[in-house]
Amino acid sequence: MPSKAGARLMQGNEACAEGAMAAGLRFFAGYPITPSTEIAEELALLLPKAGGKFIQMEDEIASISAIIGASLAGAKAMTATSGPGFSLKQEGIGFASYTEVPCVIVNVQRVGPSTGVPTAPAQGDVMQARWGTHGDHPIVVLCPSSVAETFALIIEAFNISERWRMPVVFLMDEVVAHMREKVTVPDVSQIAVAERPRPQVSPEQYLPYAAGEDLVPPMADYGTGYRYHVTGLTHDQTGFPTTKRIEVDALTRRLDAKMRMAAPHVTFVDEILVDDAEVVVFAYGITARAASRAVRDARAQGLKAGLIKAKTLWPFPDEHVRKAAERARAIVVPEMNMGQLVREVERAAAGRARVVGLSRVDAEPITPDEILARLREV
Amino acid sequence: MPSKAGARLMQGNEACAEGAMAAGLRFFAGYPITPSTEIAEELALLLPKAGGKFIQMEDEIASISAIIGASLAGAKAMTATSGPGFSLKQEGIGFASYTEVPCVIVNVQRVGPSTGVPTAPAQGDVMQARWGTHGDHPIVVLCPSSVAETFALIIEAFNISERWRMPVVFLMDEVVAHMREKVTVPDVSQIAVAERPRPQVSPEQYLPYAAGEDLVPPMADYGTGYRYHVTGLTHDQTGFPTTKRIEVDALTRRLDAKMRMAAPHVTFVDEILVDDAEVVVFAYGITARAASRAVRDARAQGLKAGLIKAKTLWPFPDEHVRKAAERARAIVVPEMNMGQLVREVERAAAGRARVVGLSRVDAEPITPDEILARLREV
């Protein structure tokens, strides 16, 4: 039950909730935390209207657990939180990743670590989103930079999660979450919604973790006659625990390969004026908005600047960076943290271009002027 | 009350416990988890003998919380866990980091993600150890590769933690944790033990988060007349919450600068035959043992190989890699994961040398032969 089509003023968090509904969300479990609460509040209102379920759990761990359970029971499921809660959800995210249960985890970033400044923006959880849980766990992380993009991208988050059976982290920041912008809600018929692959075989023939060519095993809903087992222990194709070397190896490597298979389909990057650029900005989230202005201003001043705006942060878009590094003199990476994705840009650039970070950590967004100044320096 | 001086057979986990006692540990809170439990079991026995306290908490979150409280009350404090518990402790680690409360967190790595193979070794938490909590939080991560090194390095962990007022992650792996080796316990008088800087001023003059030249603020124990405030909110020099831009900025930047200041003192790297090496192995933990044999064997076969053995994983020893990359043709990074620190090696090498990973994820340690083969290939 997506909301009415047409242009509307929406808050970022509202767009997240509305977009999720449009993607088919039917279960939300959460625990309030600034600056993400409006997502839960909105869904408490919207879900029952669509016959979906909302529950406020006793904490974030319970919330991530509940959405995994709900997803196994067949519902598209989501939770939303901010830094401290995201830290608490890490164990659960690992479980979802390892058992390949689709679900979406929204993290609206605020100033951290710890309690930090709950109401102020930052981009400090970018590495955590990739590496926060223990063990090898490929994961997709998406990051919108406007309200309209939030609406559209959260739908992609669900589609990826369902299509590829993996948790998707939706990384917002406080500015995008709380600002209001015009969103043109498309007609339902215009919204492409993916469903998880479900088994085409009889229960007797069903091997819950046997994957086909796309490396994604079909997934049965609990209660539909496929009585199978799901465990966070290392498991074989039947879903039961194994400690056999070959099977332990196979599971980790399949998950890794599945991510590489998915990568082209889940990588959303906008390149703006990059082709002939001497200096390139790599930016994401709210910072990409400032970067876009900075690039425009630079061009106006005769400096050939370009912008790589990453909407997919993980898997990291190595190729885009590598190609840009081959032509450009330098890549500037403005971030509202002490330098996180800049490390990845450095790695991907592999010495081909100078890579220069630009950190702002005073609880205010980076301005176009700051980026412009750095562009002129390098 | 360190144990008797002299040669003894010790298990890795036992060495961790005994070393911690030698470093002055007086409080341990934990929650059992394989393969770390022997650390707790040993300390349940040893601590009361030394007048220290052991408590088994209701979960890992309570454990990290309790050790932070204990540290604020003046005791050297530690917890120990493995992957799933380490994920749960992330929020608390961020608190300790932001409030600069010394404590040591041991994580004995096992196969992950999720429950994985609890009794089998892996090195999959290396990135998590650095990035696991939300927000910018510089952190020291140490990693031993033998039982004797465990004993010595856990003492360094405490010394760093106390000296620099920061949580230190002590990253073991199941092999090192469970194997037994000869450890020559030094005489107490030979063990250098650091204490946290304590205030030299009167309570009236005490500014709990005002740092001197070393960027480390002196720390008063609760109950000693310095009635001060500690909060996980962003705080100013007085320790009270602030949202002022300049102060928010100052705190994050001081913590970052403190880490850079500490780096030379906390970076332990052994370079073995690196000077003239054409191919270099970068390894850590149990894998470094196999690498050391592989390098010896390679040399015996006429291949000029060398080893960078990192005992400090974070801050990442960029310089060692950079220098090696300048001379060597290639750097091989064997890891019991899908390629984690190899990314850092790539970044630090910045295209100067080829960087080649070697992943093993079948719950068995990498063998010298596998490394040797890779050395011969590159």
Next chain:
Amino acid sequence: MPGSIEAGPAIEGRPTDNPVEINQKWCKGCDICVAFCPKEVLTRPEGGKAQAAHPEKCTRCGLCEVLCPDLAIVVTPAARKGASPRGQGGVSDA
């Protein structure tokens, strides 16, 4: 010490001419003291802070002090030792 719990504290030896001191910087104007003072000692102008408009009526019962959420009120007990009537208001044991 538990004895003192029963008795309630007695703040002695302070001047008695102004029984109800209201810290104007701390008062947020919530009207609680105004509403619950049994003697209608207190008032508050629209948008302003609480005032002891009728100090002469004050019995120093201390109710306003314990009920002020901003810890803005100090009631000076009568000079007579041990005469603090706190704990006898409607709230003491209800």
Next chain:
Amino acid sequence: MPGSIEAGPAIEGRPTDNPVEINQKWCKGCDICVAFCPKEVLTRPEGGKAQAAHPEKCTRCGLCEVLCPDLAIVVTPAARKGASPRGQGGVSDA
């Protein structure tokens, strides 16, 4: 349905000549059945699995079945319908 809770299940219609079937693959030799069989029907050789050494003494009380931690025992009830005496052993209501 709650009715059946009260009565205990009656497994009917199976042959009655071998009252106690012990799944040798599942039995781990814990001795519980041996120790608690009220009729000393069962034995276990040192290091081995449980055996129904004296099936003729068996009353089909079902105790060994419910107490076997390895779910290795099936007691075949007497053919008479509803005659399952389960729930009347020492453990039913103690």
Next chain:
Amino acid sequence: MAMPVSYYLRTSKMPHIWCAGCGHGIVLGAVLRAIDSLGLDKDQVCVVSGIGCASRAPGYLDFNTLHTTHGRAIAFATGIKMVKPEMKVIVLTGDGDAAAIGGNHLIHAARRNIGIATVCFNNSIYGMTNGQYSPMTPTGSYASTAPYGNIEEPFDLCDLVYAAGASYVARGSAYHAILLWKLIAKAIATDGFSFVEAITQCPTYYGRRNKMRSAVEMLKWQKEHGVTVAGAAKMPAEDLAGKFRIGELGARTRPEYTRRYAAIIDAAQRGEGGERDA
């Protein structure tokens, strides 16, 4: 209907991993007999567990089964029950899983009175991790992390869960296996949150460290120390010390959570309530 226990087992996974004499198997048998006596459809039963020896149970059961993270089974189960209220959702858990790390989820599920039946395999120890004390280890007992004897007092878990709001709480033991089966059947039939504490034995870790050398000895201990509710009511308090009460310890009727939620959906779909700022 009455099927043999093996009808509910994934027999190809048997024998199970539990030690010889481990009481968990007895409790599991009681769970299966309870399910059988209720005549439930296997497809409509979902069994969820956390981590621990007890929590290995679902792997052997021919239902929809989920082996989650340590302590969180009830939270996972909550998601399942919300989405599929028509399913019977059963949580099998250990004393550590349920009462230590999972204590909060336990009391909140009880408070919400969500229709989940929880059976806690209480062996007074963390079996899976080789014998540390748990919140259910008796004071004075030894454990690998209580080398000087345990100084903590255990919960009365049934009292706690009832105080939290559960519809039904009961205690049985491995020795009192038939009673246990009946209690579990009642729990599963309850329309609301229900909880059965099953006292059971871990000869390997608890027994060995506490001078009970065999499973048989431990079952005898249960036999001697379990007192029915009725019996306990007649006993003087001092005789009850060291004993445990078995039977139904609490039962009441309160609206079940997913039913309440269904009413919200009805209202919302009728367009009632749901002001953004009500």
Next chain:
Amino acid sequence: MAMPVSYYLRTSKMPHIWCAGCGHGIVLGAVLRAIDSLGLDKDQVCVVSGIGCASRAPGYLDFNTLHTTHGRAIAFATGIKMVKPEMKVIVLTGDGDAAAIGGNHLIHAARRNIGIATVCFNNSIYGMTNGQYSPMTPTGSYASTAPYGNIEEPFDLCDLVYAAGASYVARGSAYHAILLWKLIAKAIATDGFSFVEAITQCPTYYGRRNKMRSAVEMLKWQKEHGVTVAGAAKMPAEDLAGKFRIGELGARTRPEYTRRYAAIIDAAQRGEGGERDA
């Protein structure tokens, strides 16, 4: 001794951030008067909180103060009390902090009976995050996440904590401020885990959404709905519906945890016990 409340305040930090009419300030006053009436040495008092409006209290208090992570105050406090058993360790917490995310630490501290006095500022709502329902929100009330009315039932927190093992539990309210102060003083004086639930008002979020327009109105509600234990004992059950009991709801003597630990240290240092495989 009797000092003005301001003696215990960091007056330079005042006025506090709480909204006009917020009951948290009244409860805080009761805490300070309790401390005062016990004549405690400020240096030997440690006040620990979690996150929430209530949990902002320690910042204003001239003791050793610690503002931790959400829900974990009692666990942090446990570490402090273990290391410094001679200190008075007091936890100030909200209903969300203590009963939602922190519920497990609460019941385990009660079970261990560690000498920590906990005061829960129960305003039936998450104030700090702008008014979502909490585990203490009455059924049927509105909250930002309960736009159709709350379908959950709240805990009886005192019963729960007592069932978990606390030495002392009591309930007061902001309106019953003097009683509250006395209850808190008793709690702090208790040698073991003690818990006081202080019913208080959040006019900004709870009041506004639930048709209680002012703090004064909310205090009057407390006045009318609080029933003393003695009074409640005399009332028919139906009259008690919707009311809350105030006063001491449970008190008993059990050995305090750090004292028990001290005995272990004695034994260990005498060389008794402590076999690796006892």
Next chain:
Amino acid sequence: MHKEIRLSGTGGQGLILAGIILAEAAVHDGREVIETQSYGPEARGGASRAEVIIADEAIDYPKVGVADVVLVMSQEACNRYAAQVKPGGLVVVDETNVKSVPDVAGARVVRLPITDIARHEVGRQVTANMVALGALVGIAGLATPEAAERAVRERVPKGTEELNLKAFRLGMELAMERARERARERARERVREASDAT
């Protein structure tokens, strides 16, 4: 069109709602728009701020720096924000609450008795935000009156629509009045200049 607007005052004055309505009006007008705000518990009772950018083309950077239009409804807000206005910009001051206005060289300052009007002419002080909104729309032409009225109607709490519309219209009128005054003044000035020139 590209206008950056900052509405500032104290918590409780409803400026965030005013900002949202203004932004929504711009959507109705078919324009691009973005609204941001200062937020959270620290803002309780303290300073409050909403920022709106209305433009014909896509807006990249959402934060307002130096604004085209500034509304100040408290002295504190005035001290902080009045001067952050572009040359040629507009500062609307609620003279009920603001006594002194700092130097805003190059910008036009319009003083209006906003809160007074709400209090006395609308009869509810809480509607001051709508009076202010009406004034802004009237003076600076940030939205068409139709779009603005529609946005007011849709966003204010149910049952308060008419009251708020009344406030909004009073604000509009006030602005018109001032505009007329200003036109007269300008005319007078021009006459004066003309006469000076002679």
Next chain:
Amino acid sequence: MHKEIRLSGTGGQGLILAGIILAEAAVHDGREVIETQSYGPEARGGASRAEVIIADEAIDYPKVGVADVVLVMSQEACNRYAAQVKPGGLVVVDETNVKSVPDVAGARVVRLPITDIARHEVGRQVTANMVALGALVGIAGLATPEAAERAVRERVPKGTEELNLKAFRLGMELAMERARERARERARERVREASDAT
């Protein structure tokens, strides 16, 4: 010296303790040593394995691949590990539990009634690990008897020292006996060879 030793059997046979004692004896002998083991709940009742490396120089890689000395105390362990022995290496087989030994070309196989001796000569089957240890020390000279006895005394549960030492010594004697037999056999062989040669 650099010897890699693998002790294998089933859980409950005490092989890990045996491995630890052997390693500790090596420490007493002033050697470098490393002991690793298969571990954990999955091993309950199942296969069990301890590996020890004893060397004069620092040991880098701690895992045993193909061993110098292998002890097999169950048929399963024998099937799995007996053949993983170096040419010229030694396989000690508990013939009480192991009925058939696979081909271990190039290595010496010594069959001993280890569990039998524990059961009947020591009187406690659980001491089979100490019998085995004694045999290993006796046959392969992995540690000096003094160091081994000291290690046994220090590591076994209190109160069981004498029993375990008895078992250990019976194992040593068994080994000596075999050694003597072997020497005799060798002598005989040599005589035979010599006579063949003539």
